[in-house]
Amino acid sequence: MDDVSPTAPLISVVIPLYNEGSHLRELLADLKRPLQDVGCRFEVVLVDDGSFDDTWTKVKDEARIWPDLRAIRLSRNFGKELALCAGLERARGNAVIVMDGDGQHPPSLLPLLIKNWRTSGADVVEAVKRRRGRESLASKFGALTFYVILNKLSGFDLKGASDFKLIDRRVLDMWLAMHERNVFFRGMTAWMGFRTIQVPFEVGPRRAGKSGWSYLRRAKLALIGITTFSSFPLHLVTFAGVIFFLFAVGLGIQTLYLKLAGRAFTGFATVILLELIIGSLLMISLGIIGEYLARIYEEVKGRPRYIVAESIDLADSETRLPPATVVPRPADHG
Numbered sequence: 001m002d003d004v005s006p007t008a009p010l011i012s013v014v015i016p017l018y019n020e021g022s023h024l025r026e027l028l029a030d031l032k033r034p035l036q037d038v039g040c041r042f043e044v045v046l047v048d049d050g051s052f053d054d055t056w057t058k059v060k061d062e063a064r065i066w067p068d069l070r071a072i073r074l075s076r077n078f079g080k081e082l083a084l085c086a087g088l089e090r091a092r093g094n095a096v097i098v099m100d101g102d103g104q105h106p107p108s109l110l111p112l113l114i115k116n117w118r119t120s121g122a123d124v125v126e127a128v129k130r131r132r133g134r135e136s137l138a139s140k141f142g143a144l145t146f147y148v149i150l151n152k153l154s155g156f157d158l159k160g161a162s163d164f165k166l167i168d169r170r171v172l173d174m175w176l177a178m179h180e181r182n183v184f185f186r187g188m189t190a191w192m193g194f195r196t197i198q199v200p201f202e203v204g205p206r207r208a209g210k211s212g213w214s215y216l217r218r219a220k221l222a223l224i225g226i227t228t229f230s231s232f233p234l235h236l237v238t239f240a241g242v243i244f245f246l247f248a249v250g251l252g253i254q255t256l257y258l259k260l261a262g263r264a265f266t267g268f269a270t271v272i273l274l275e276l277i278i279g280s281l282l283m284i285s286l287g288i289i290g291e292y293l294a295r296i297y298e299e300v301k302g303r304p305r306y307i308v309a310e311s312i313d314l315a316d317s318e319t320r321l322p323p324a325t326v327v328p329r330p331a332d333h334g
């Protein structure tokens with residue numbers, strides 16, 4: 001990388017890490033090789049998302065021998081989306097590449113992403129999964145259902161989309177201007193539009209460890225994805241209300257008619273069924289409204305999206321608090 005011109009574009013590679021200590025060295029070695037021949041300058045921004053293994057120690061070791069490495073450690077596990085966000089806020093490059101730190105996103109694809117960015121003038125170069133990696137059937141089914149629902153509700157087709165992509169500075173700046181707390185990176189970049197080209201890639205196996213996403217976390221992210229990208233479920237509540245109102249009018253007229261005609265009797269099953277249907281519909285409606293209320297509540301609180309505990313070569317604002325200075329108090333002398 002020594003012969004790269006100082007005016008060459010700077011590429012930031014942002015990688016969130018959650019318990020990836022066991023293979024961090026290999027990951028960075030794999031990263032350096034393809035980057036060497038591209039003719040760009042590089043920086044790597046690692047975000048330790050509150051790992052409980054030795055990830056941060058390994059990051060510090062690597063930073064000692066690789067000056068282009070910058071890193072932060074979050075004070076606890078904030079989840080991948082927010083870890084990404086922390087990294088993106090610190091990236092200084094003309095373009096930023098976002099990738100996973102578990103080896104599933106092959107670094108050998110980086111030159112192709114960069115080449116496409118430089119030659120095509122696209123603002124986003126997206127690596128799309130040719131096939132989903134080895135996953136359980138339930139996980140595949142869950143992901144498919146989520147993408148279908150999201151597509152129907154929001155109009156964005158995210159099937160095959162991954163968090164492995166290159167985005168231009170322009171896009172990043174726009175992305176950074178979105179201050180929402182419920183971050184869904186994939187969806188937000190799709191929402192922004194911009195000229196996007198796709199490069200297919202094969203998802204590799206995880207290098208070690210296991211996915212940091214439980215089914216519950218995936219479901220939570222799916223819920224955030226849906227509620228932050230579409231208010232359709234809310235309209236659905238209104239829609240269901242209208243349908244039931246029409247139904248109620250019809251049934252009301254019939255009931256009145258039977259009553260007036262002196263034929264009002266039976267109908268016990270109808271009453272029970274109506275109770276059950278309306279009861280569950282009300283619950284679901286309240287739940288849907290509650291989901292949006294929760295999103296609003298999270299946004300309104302306005303808490304920081306994440307908290308940085310330590311940083312390496314990111315000496316600006318977020319380093320640890322300076323040691324408290326002892327201010328001599330006049331009373332101490334008397």
Ligand code: UDP
Nearest residue numbers: 016017018049079080083100101102211212
């Ligand atoms: N990750 C993270 N915080 C988390 C979970 C995951 O920063 O709470 C990182 C993880 O280290 C990896 C990337 O996000 O670099 C993708 O995570 P994982 O491989 O667990 O997700 P999957 O590939 O199963 O979608």
Ligand code: MG
Nearest residue numbers: 100102104206
């Ligand atoms: Mg993975």
